[in-house]
Amino acid sequence: MTREYRHVPVMLDEVLAELDPRPGEVVCDCTLGGAGHSVELARRVAPDGLSLGIDQDEMALEAASRRLASEVPGADVRLLRGNFGDLDDLLVEAEVPGVDCFLFDLGVSSPQLDIPERGFSYHEDAPLDMRMNSGNSTLTAAEVVNTYNEADLTRILRVYGDERFAARIARRIVECRAKAPVETTLQLVEVIKGAIPAAARRTGGHPARRTFQALRIEVNHELDVLDRGLRAAVRWANSGGRICVISYHSLEDRIVKHVFSELSQGCTCPPDLPVCVCGHVPIVEVRTRKPLVASREEVAANPRSRSALMRVAVKLDVTG
Numbered sequence: 001m002t003r004e005y006r007h008v009p010v011m012l013d014e015v016l017a018e019l020d021p022r023p024g025e026v027v028c029d030c031t032l033g034g035a036g037h038s039v040e041l042a043r044r045v046a047p048d049g050l051s052l053g054i055d056q057d058e059m060a061l062e063a064a065s066r067r068l069a070s071e072v073p074g075a076d077v078r079l080l081r082g083n084f085g086d087l088d089d090l091l092v093e094a095e096v097p098g099v100d101c102f103l104f105d106l107g108v109s110s111p112q113l114d115i116p117e118r119g120f121s122y123h124e125d126a127p128l129d130m131r132m133n134s135g136n137s138t139l140t141a142a143e144v145v146n147t148y149n150e151a152d153l154t155r156i157l158r159v160y161g162d163e164r165f166a167a168r169i170a171r172r173i174v175e176c177r178a179k180a181p182v183e184t185t186l187q188l189v190e191v192i193k194g195a196i197p198a199a200a201r202r203t204g205g206h207p208a209r210r211t212f213q214a215l216r217i218e219v220n221h222e223l224d225v226l227d228r229g230l231r232a233a234v235r236w237a238n239s240g241g242r243i244c245v246i247s248y249h250s251l252e253d254r255i256v257k258h259v260f261s262e263l264s265q266g267c268t269c270p271p272d273l274p275v276c277v278c279g280h281v282p283i284v285e286v287r288t289r290k291p292l293v294a295s296r297e298e299v300a301a302n303p304r305s306r307s308a309l310m311r312v313a314v315k316l317d318v319t320g
């Protein structure tokens with residue numbers, strides 16, 4: 001099925017300024033999506049550089065491949081289907097010795113949200129799926145909703161969704177599924193509405209937004225793979241290589257901040273020890289003490305950029 005794949009790249013100018021891709025370099029877009037960022041990255045490293053694009057979503061890869069071929073025809077582009085949590089394996093497969101620019105633009109793309117049958121949208125009825133790689137993984141949102149116990153559901157909604165009515169929603173899910181499984185997005189929306197007090201339903205956006213976000217993070221193991229992917233990117237970055245991450249959720253941003261800060265630490269031995277025993281050496285320099293955010297103009301033009309938080313690190317020369 002060929003559908004139009006439209007996603008406006010977020011903080012594109014800032015990405016290009018921070019990554020500063022130069023002719024002949026190797027760039028790796030770990031969240032290719034519709035190639036909104038990759039088209040510009042590929043243009044800047046072409047014709048001698050290499051643009052790698054990774055996505056776990058077949059539909060995104062097809063759309064990006066068409067777009068890159070038509071908009072940057074002379075570029076050397078290699079697209080890889082997979083999860084950036086497996087970045088080590090993907091880069092071995094791509095046979096590159098190292099990478100100069102890494103980009104992670106996390107989460108889902110607009111088309112993934114907009115296509116009802118993917119099950120990400122609380123506006124359209126569809127099976128509760130929410131898998132970004134529907135081909136490979138087996139855990140679906142329906143399975144989470146219908147098999148996790150009440151305590152686990154509460155934890156997921158509270159931690160991944162910041163949902164203050166997590167316990168009430170989890171209780172209601174368990175009550176409803178005892179009568180019949182909750183199988184579609186709109187069935188779940190009704191369950192959530194029934195669990196949230198009427199006054200609260202009228203404020204704070206769509207009542208199902210936080211629950212849907214939490215389920216998506218759980219189904220796709222988004223936080224675990226981010227930690228793994230970032231550490232692998234730091235390992236594969238050439239010295240002077242730049243790593244740029246845009247997250248849309250405070251939990252993701254906390255992971256990025258933690259990984260960058262840990263890898264930028266030098267010796268952590270107590271100052272009274274005569275010699276270093278911890279062996280820690282800084283591997284990256286963090287460029288962004290506080291995350292960069294989208295300009296007011298961009299937020300006005302593209303509301304999705306409102307929650308974007310960008311962090312950047314540069315790989316140090318650790319060859320000794």
Ligand SMILES: C[S@@+](CC[C@H](N)C(=O)[O-])C[C@H]1O[C@@H](n2cnc3c(N)ncnc32)[C@H](O)[C@@H]1O
Binds near residue numbers: 010084
């Ligand atoms: C926000 S979109 C990227 C949009 C892209 N920067 C653009 O401007 O067109 C995120 C993309 O990353 C993919 N994605 C999310 N998590 C992933 C992961 N762990 N591994 C591989 N792809 C992932 C999604 O399938 C989606 O296509």
